Amino acid sequence: MGTYKLIALDMDGTLLNEDKKISAENREAIEQATALGKIVIMSTGRGAISAMPYIEELGLTTPLVVVNGSEVWESPSKLHKRTLLSAQTVRNLHKLAQEHDCWWWAYSVNGVFNRESEQLDLEEQEWLKFGYFTENQDKLQRIRTIVEGWGILEITNSHPSNIELNPLGISKASGLEMVCQLLGIQMSEVIAMGDSENDIAMIREAGLGVAMGNAQDEVKRIADITTLTNEEHGVAEVIRTYLLQA
Structure with missing residues (x-):
């Protein structure tokens, strides 16, 4: 408890409910975490254009990992690195x-x-x-x-x-490691949450890897813990338990 500085959130199936909305519970928990100086970032398969409205809704200015790690942004307005397919x-x-x-x-x-x-x-x-x-x-x-x-x-x-x-070699984990280098923190200080195969690499490498209750079975198998579903505000549950109880 209290050792985690950053939480990396998948979006679809994790932060977002089935209506593609951020619940009031999740939003409140994120606001409380950032008020305590914790870092909340998105790590998503979505592109930047698709992710940005949610970033703006939450008022985040932190780095982000998008397109499964093919882009890492230093902030919502500054691209850090882009890796292309031929x-x-x-x-x-x-x-x-x-x-x-x-x-x-x-x-x-x-x-x-x-x-x-x-x-x-x-x-x-x-x-x-x-x-x-x-x-x-x-x-x-x-x-x-x-x-x-x-x-x-x-x-x-x-x-x-x-x-x-x-x-090859590009994943949410590689993107998250780049974010950690930018911020001067260790992967052991990171919580990573997700529900699908594209989340496995970052869940495996984070200090605390969290599978959603609605996650694919393989994600649950490799995660450190399984939390509530995206409809049950699993993000808020993990933030309250591991970031707000320092």
């Missing part, structure tokens, strides 16, 4: 989506493209992350096996029916 890699991933007839999306610096995008100019964009979605688990596993064989991608998910691809 256009050729995105071309190969896009081809794989077409061959398997599944939904896909791709994060670029300028926005998000998907299967319904009218124009996809691979050479004109700086690419951050690629994803697939299908409820056909056999098809999803076939795609995963293929991209694993390439050996150049970090492979996770944010839902049991999707796959998320980042440059």
Whole structure:
């Protein structure tokens, strides 16, 4: 108790409820933690544009990890580091989506493209992350096996029916470690909370790794503790227990 200086929060399925809102309980706990000098950051698969309204709602000026670690921001207005996928890699991933007839999306610096995008100019964009979605688990596993064989991608998910691809070695953990370097703190002083496979690396490496009550089974298996669900304000519960009881 009292040794943790920073809490890193996944957003969807963790901080946010199923209506994509921050509950009053979670907001109040975050405000109390920051008032005590604790550092609250977002560590999310979302892009910066999508995450920023929630950052502003909470009044945070702290660093953030977005796109599963492909971008680390020193503050909401200052980018620290960006790690890109090559256009050729995105071309190969896009081809794989077409061959398997599944939904896909791709994060670029300028926005998000998907299967319904009218124009996809691979050479004109700086690419951050690629994803697939299908409820056909056999098809999803076939795609995963293929991209694993390439050996150049970090492979996770944010839902049991999707796959998320980042440059090899880039994860929420690598982003969080960079934030710790910026702030002069240790990973042992960090609490990391999440619900999906893309949270596993940071949950494993943090001083206290927390799985949500609604987390995927593998996340619960590797976490130090499992808390309440995102509908039960699990973030507030962990903040009250581990940051406000110093």
